[in-house]
Amino acid sequence: MAIVKMKKLRVMAMADSRDALLRELLRLGCVEISEPAGRLADPAWADLLRRETSTLAETKNEQGEAGAALDALKRYGGTKDGLFIQRRPVSQEEFLSAGTLEEARAVSRQIDGRIQDISRLQGEEGRLQSRKAGLMPWVPLDMPLELSGTANAVFRLGVLPGAADTAAIRSELAGTAAELYEVSADKQQRCCLLIAHRAAEEEALEVLRPHGFSVTAFQGVTGTAAKNVADIDAAIAAGQKRRQEAEAAIAALAGKRDALRLYADRLSAEAAEDQNTERLLTDGTIVFFEGWAPAESLGEVQSLLESMGCAWEASDPTDEDVPDVPVKLKNNWFTKPLNMVTEMYSLPAYNNVDPNPLMAPFFILFYGIMMADMGYGILMFLAGTIVAKKYRPKGTMGHMMGLLQLCGVSTFFWGALTGGFFGDFLTQVVKLTTGGDFALPALFTPLNDTLMILVGAMALGLVQIVTGMAVSFIRKLRAGQVLDAVFEEVTWWIVFAGIGLMALGVTDLVLYAGLALIVIGPLVTGQGFGKIMGIFGSLYNHVTGYFGDILSYARLMALMLAGSVIAQVFNTLGAIPGNIVIFLVISLAGNALNFALNLLGCYVHDLRLQCLEYFGKFYEDGGKPFRPLAMETKYVDITK
Incomplete structure (x- = not known):
């Protein structure tokens, strides 16, 4: 077996046939389009041509949604992949069908919407739990939290360190028109209610300040702490119910997993197409690219390019081209498994031998x-x-x-x-x-x-x-x-x-x-x-x-x-x-x-x-892998 001989391609086509040309190259799966950086570095080329643009960002976003949808089906729908993914055979026509794409995209967006609902509800539940945790120490206090006092007295809620001696503090307050009540206590803090005559409020706070007393206020909260906790519990329960409904809605779409998998692979192919689109050079009227194709596939490439009305040429790589020539190994059933070792180490240089x-x-x-x-x-x-x-x-x-x-x-x-x-x-x-x-x-x-x-x-x-x-x-x-x-x-x-x-x-x-x-x-x-x-x-x-x-x-x-x-x-x-x-x-x-x-x-x-x-x-490594524009799939096998 040996390293596959490569041909250097230079192709020019009309700009309005760009998408059709790329789609046919995707089907063919044997042409690698080179990065145009070298050409753009040349002022003569940079003045004439510019990079093409694509919808790669949108495609990547859809890929992320499809991946999240599959993960959600695995989590909520009970679908498991196991150690290995069992690939489903599909025809090339089905893989590239627009109807299949739209149906799966709708499912993906539906699941994505449910995922966002679940995420929002989880965030809301977290905020409610935080509010509940702040109110729980005040549940024994049978007093509306918004009540700040009467005509002659003030009510102040506050906390003392857990090690504070409330009995001793009450003794210190004995000479003032104030009283301190302990509502609840744990190792970290003591929640207290200070009731003082309005004229004696500052004096009472001065007594408490050395002991670490900190005034607490519940802005926008009305009613007792117990009532607020009950309301929060009801809101949490309602949120959990809505979240379960969203999870059930995702689980109900488990039967669409195969369609989503096909959609995910299709998006991978579209992302590859978009990436290669950005390697094209254009002036708005024509598109131009350089690339590589195996010499043994040149007949198919020629038929495609001529059928698309392209101007093109193919040549053998020169000595200067050797470092840039992609490497593809041609092996049989006995030697092909050793690609695992070769790729782990490094591919051979193009002018070296297949190890x-x-x-x-x-x-x-x-x-x-x-x-x-x-x-x-x-x-x-x-x-x-x-x-x-x-x-x-x-x-x-x-x-x-x-x-x-x-x-x-x-x-x-x-x-x-x-x-x-x-x-x-x-x-x-x-x-x-x-x-x-x-x-x-x-x-x-x-x-x-x-x-x-x-x-x-x-x-x-x-x-x-x-x-x-x-x-x-x-x-x-x-x-x-x-x-x-x-x-x-x-x-x-x-x-x-x-x-x-x-x-x-x-x-x-x-x-x-x-x-x-x-x-x-x-x-x-x-x-x-x-x-x-x-x-x-x-x-x-x-x-x-x-x-x-x-x-x-x-x-x-x-x-x-x-x-x-x-x-x-x-x-x-x-x-x-x-x-x-x-x-x-x-x-x-x-x-x-x-x-x-x-x-x-x-x-x-x-x-x-x-x-x-x-x-x-004997080995000289450093070869670049041959990565043609092709339909690389994770979940399906494409049959021609």
Whole structure:
């Protein structure tokens, strides 16, 4: 497989055909419109053309409403998505139908109105609860709160700190024409009523001020606190009833969820169309854009553009264009799941190689070696197959399920070679039920053949590293870097071969030849004193680099051994009581934990081997993903 070849497009069309052209490009789904920033930076272009405008802000607003409506249906309508969204197949005509759009938009706005009602009612209830909390301490006071006094007396409501001694304060007020009554008290405050002769009000307040007395007033409140609390309770109950009615109205629209999902995906397509509209340049009469299309789709693009009366041209990207050329990987069923790894790391540069075919055999093989259990392999394959068939996930999740299936097959294969089925699960079951001895046949086992597995793991690592060097060697030859290819790759192949032959006792001459090339390389390619330093630098860097990388593959043995031992430990613990039921509970729980840890751990370590030890030999990243104007969906599958 390879990186898809791209063609650079330059297209000019009449301005009144803009919307129709974009809609047809959306249907086609294979043209990426470039940002025009470079052109607008050129005064010659900036004086002639300007950016197009669109309704992107309105579309984004409608997207937000549709998303909120779906969330409301999930919350109030009892609709659940589960771990994976089950996509509904729809035709392209239904997806782009104006009737479908208007019906769903009406539902979305209806739900949005109910959501606003609920939000308003919740806010009002919060304010009422706050008012109620302020009135509750005054409920024992059987006096209208607006009453401020009589002709000769004043009534003042106020609070004292919770630690205040009201008895002592009353004693201090004994010499004034005033009396203090405690209405209620808690740890934070004491609510009090001060009754004083109008002539003695200031004197009484002066006595109370050092004790932290603060006058309280209820503006606009009439009647007793108890009556106001009762009114607030009634208002809260009425608000809650209206809120429940609004929630019930949303729940009644649960049957419209599929229409709303289709609407949400349609808005995503419209947002993409609007974003691309703003990448067009126009003078009011014509529109112009530059972009990219796969060379293999150029025939379809040509038919569309000519049918729309466009003036256009397509050309191969130049060397200056390479950093801006979008990257699309063309893979088959075996290598496509590895897009998940490549995209997580970084896409290759356009003039580099597609790493997926080079990585897939090693990634899947290494994962199986580290996991190495038939039971775990079966679970992985079944999980990946069921999710892929039932939910048809796309993007990263789709790649994950495909990778899970392939790694499950590899895990089962290596489990068969090592005799592992949830560790020694079957051995313990037979022993507990019949008392007999039983063991699955095995070519080798992690516990008994650890050294052999370690040597084999490093040998596989050497194979992968040499493969990466071979790719680098070919790329350097194609770029005309012959000396670099010889002294970087060929030299160390000879060194590796010499070490192997010397270990077998065949000859030392090959190793000496390799060492001679290590010395000659810097002398030929270096300059001045750098020639001498280059010898030591090359020797140190490559010895520590290559042999450190090879030793890193010991993790294949380590994870295989760890997973096998942990499974056997849990099986042994479960077998100690001698009861099959207890054994099954402990064994299954332990194996579930071991499976979950290894599922992630093996992926992380495998990823490290590919991205550091392997990619470092040949890979150049930095590619920009190919993002054409297309109908990208989350909830539906569009069928043509």
